[in-house]
Amino acid sequence: MKKMAVIVGLFVGLTASAGAQDVTWRKDVEPIIKAKCGACHGASQPEFAEWMVLREKQKTLSPRMDTYAHFMGYVVWPATGAMMRRLDDGKASGGKPGNMYAYLGGDDAERAKNLQVIKAWLGEGAWNLNRWNERKGVPGITKERLDKIKAKY
Numbered sequence: 001m002k003k004m005a006v007i008v009g010l011f012v013g014l015t016a017s018a019g020a021q022d023v024t025w026r027k028d029v030e031p032i033i034k035a036k037c038g039a040c041h042g043a044s045q046p047e048f049a050e051w052m053v054l055r056e057k058q059k060t061l062s063p064r065m066d067t068y069a070h071f072m073g074y075v076v077w078p079a080t081g082a083m084m085r086r087l088d089d090g091k092a093s094g095g096k097p098g099n100m101y102a103y104l105g106g107d108d109a110e111r112a113k114n115l116q117v118i119k120a121w122l123g124e125g126a127w128n129l130n131r132w133n134e135r136k137g138v139p140g141i142t143k144e145r146l147d148k149i150k151a152k153y
């Protein structure tokens with residue numbers, strides 16, 4: 001009986017500590033996206049494919065990215081790496097920050113903190129700027145790199 005209690009205790013302890021470290025969409029990322037991006041990328045905006053059609057005539061239109069599925073469309077496919085290219089602080093690109101980086105916060109510290117949350121959530125090694133296909137000498141994304149994406153819901 002005592003042994004059983006120890007095993008149960010260990011198990012609860014393990015899952016509790018794993019839970020504390022887990023960065024999730026619902027707990028950590030969605031609140032940032034809602035607060036910082038929601039005004040322009042909320043539920044009333046067209047989804048990516050529709051946006052691609054409409055934007056030819058409406059240059060300032062922004063696409064929807066307020067749910068997990070919509071958001072992942074800018075990470076994995078069809079807009080592979082768009083999220084990383086637009087939110088990068090200039091370190092991964094080796095140039096200037098992406099044009100959506102500024103919206104991550106009111107000052108450098110807040111921007112850096114929110115970027116770190118999103119990067120940690122995507123997973124170690126998952127911050128890749130590659131598109132689906134090769135473009136201008138930049139290779140397309142590989143399955144190996146896509147495998148790094150954790151992005152827990």
Ligand code: HEC
Nearest residue numbers: 036037039040060061062063074079082083086100103104
């Ligand atoms: C003030 C409005 C505004 C805010 C706030 C804003 N965006 Fe945008 N975003 C736009 C517009 C307009 C476009 C389309 C024009 C362009 O491509 O730059 C866009 C484009 C994008 C794209 C490129 C989509 C693609 O497939 O090319 C991404 C990714 C993106 N935004 C992410 C974000 C994130 C994440 C945030 C919050 C940190 C954010 N944006 C905040 C207006 C905004």
